[in-house]
Amino acid sequence: MYLFRAFTFVEFCLFAFFFWLNLTKPLAKKLLIFSALIFLVVIAIDLTSSNFRVINWLSIGIETIIILCFSFYLLFELINNPKVLFVQMDYRFWIILGILLYLSGSFFIYILADQIGAEELRRMWILTFLFYIVKGIFFAISILIYKRQSPKNNTGNKIPYLDMK
Amino acid sequence: MFLLQATNQPVISLVLFLGTLGMLVLTIGLILFIIFHQRKVIRYQMRLQHMEGEQQKILLNASIRLQEEERQRLAADLHDDAGPLLATARLYLNENLVNQDKATQLQAIFQARQILDDTIQLIRNISHSLMPPTLKNFGLESAINDLFQKISGSGAINASSRFHDYRDRLKPEKELIVFRIIQELINNILKHSNSSFIHLTQNVHGDKFYLRMHHDGRGIIQSDFDKLNKSNIGLGLKNISSRLKVVQGSINFEKDISQTYYKITLELPKDEPFESKNTF
Numbered sequence: 001m002y003l004f005r006a007f008t009f010v011e012f013c014l015f016a017f018f019f020w021l022n023l024t025k026p027l028a029k030k031l032l033i034f035s036a037l038i039f040l041v042v043i044a045i046d047l048t049s050s051n052f053r054v055i056n057w058l059s060i061g062i063e064t065i066i067i068l069c070f071s072f073y074l075l076f077e078l079i080n081n082p083k084v085l086f087v088q089m090d091y092r093f094w095i096i097l098g099i100l101l102y103l104s105g106s107f108f109i110y111i112l113a114d115q116i117g118a119e120e121l122r123r124m125w126i127l128t129f130l131f132y133i134v135k136g137i138f139f140a141i142s143i144l145i146y147k148r149q150s151p152k153n154n155t156g157n158k159i160p161y162l163d164m165k
Numbered sequence: 166m167f168l169l170q171a172t173n174q175p176v177i178s179l180v181l182f183l184g185t186l187g188m189l190v191l192t193i194g195l196i197l198f199i200i201f202h203q204r205k206v207i208r209y210q211m212r213l214q215h216m217e218g219e220q221q222k223i224l225l226n227a228s229i230r231l232q233e234e235e236r237q238r239l240a241a242d243l244h245d246d247a248g249p250l251l252a253t254a255r256l257y258l259n260e261n262l263v264n265q266d267k268a269t270q271l272q273a274i275f276q277a278r279q280i281l282d283d284t285i286q287l288i289r290n291i292s293h294s295l296m297p298p299t300l301k302n303f304g305l306e307s308a309i310n311d312l313f314q315k316i317s318g319s320g321a322i323n324a325s326s327r328f329h330d331y332r333d334r335l336k337p338e339k340e341l342i343v344f345r346i347i348q349e350l351i352n353n354i355l356k357h358s359n360s361s362f363i364h365l366t367q368n369v370h371g372d373k374f375y376l377r378m379h380h381d382g383r384g385i386i387q388s389d390f391d392k393l394n395k396s397n398i399g400l401g402l403k404n405i406s407s408r409l410k411v412v413q414g415s416i417n418f419e420k421d422i423s424q425t426y427y428k429i430t431l432e433l434p435k436d437e438p439f440e441s442k443n444t445f
Contacts, residue, residue, distance in 0.1 A: 116178060
């Protein structure tokens with residue numbers, strides 16, 4: 001269960017970093033920093049006060065709510081300030097989709113993990129793996145789309161640079 | 166959480182199952198809504214662009230047709246009026262004139278001069294109708310007053326104009342466009358409306374320049390104008406629309422509240438004060 005806490009912390013940091021890079025409004029970035037501080041406080045309390053034998057449902061819950069809010073906000077920004085014609089052609093859409101499906105699907109499982117029996121938990125845990133796979137697939141799609149849209153792939157101009165002075 | 170501990174395991178499992186399902190349905194539903202809404206917006210924008218393109222094509226065709234009609238009219242005026250006059254003058258001034266007596270020679274010269282005077286007047290009229298010199302030299306107010314005086318002078322209709330505030334002239338290009346619009350409107354009123362008076366007023370309000378025309382004949386309202394503009398007929402009105410786009414102006418056709426006369430309002434943004442250069 002120590003690993004769970006470390007996993008939650010690292011996951012939050014990586015998702016928050018992704019939002020930090022892609023949010024455009026300064027106010028939204030400030031809110032992200034504020035939320036990150038709140039999460040750090042929660043995880044510090046969790047580390048010092050809770051029983052390490054149970055799953056850290058509080059920090060996971062807070063992390064899920066914060067990340068879900070920022071995911072919806074970033075999606076809203078993508079639609080209002082589009083860089084491509086269709087939102088599905090933007091690689092960031094697929095990353096957000098993966099995050100949304102994974103977190104919303106596994107939210108209740110993590111929250112109620114220590115309320116249900118071991119057998120039940122083992123059966124429900126398969127769902128979290130499923131959502132994790134879905135998240136991975138959508139992340140892979142986003143990488144493919146990013147690679148296709150990357151300017152280095154532009155094969156229009158094959159003339160090499162010639163230094164003519 | 167302690168409350169939940171006290172309840173049955175099946176209830177917790179049910180809550181877990183329904184909660185997970187609910188969250189997934191909400192998330193997927195929201196994503197699908199966003200995708201379909203965006204597609205609808207894009208389709209609507211493309212349809213709007215297509216309609217604008219079609220409208221531009223209609224306006225362009227109308228403009229070209231009007232230009233060709235103008236050229237044909239000019240060609241007809243020169244061919245049918247000026248041509249025969251000059252040919253007749255030439256007949257009077259043939260080589261046999263030297264063999265005629267002085268009286269016959271003098272008469273032939275006078276006749277030829279009269280015909281040439283008529284031809285000069287005709288060409289002057291054609292030139293004035295293409296580009297009125299009053300507009301170029303004295304501005305829009307003088308040109309419109311001049312035009313209305315000529316119309317009144319014919320006796321068929323009572324035409325008057327009044328400029329309340331034209332201290333700051335519009336740019337020459339803009340004045341020409343506005344003059345052409347007024348000409349077109351007057352042509353339409355004279356051709357179709359059967360009215361007994363036309364009155365034009367000008368004023369300025371804020372940063373907008375207004376021209377209002379009133380007439381008491383058969384007129385059109387804004388919905389008629391929009392319909393005619395979109396159809397293949399109504400070349401003159403399409404010309405007015407194209408010209409208004411150039412000067413970023415707008416036109417409004419309405420019937421007065423008293424229902425006795427029609428009102429046409431032209432609205433344009435005011436220019437920076439223009440100083441005319443008098444050429445001598």
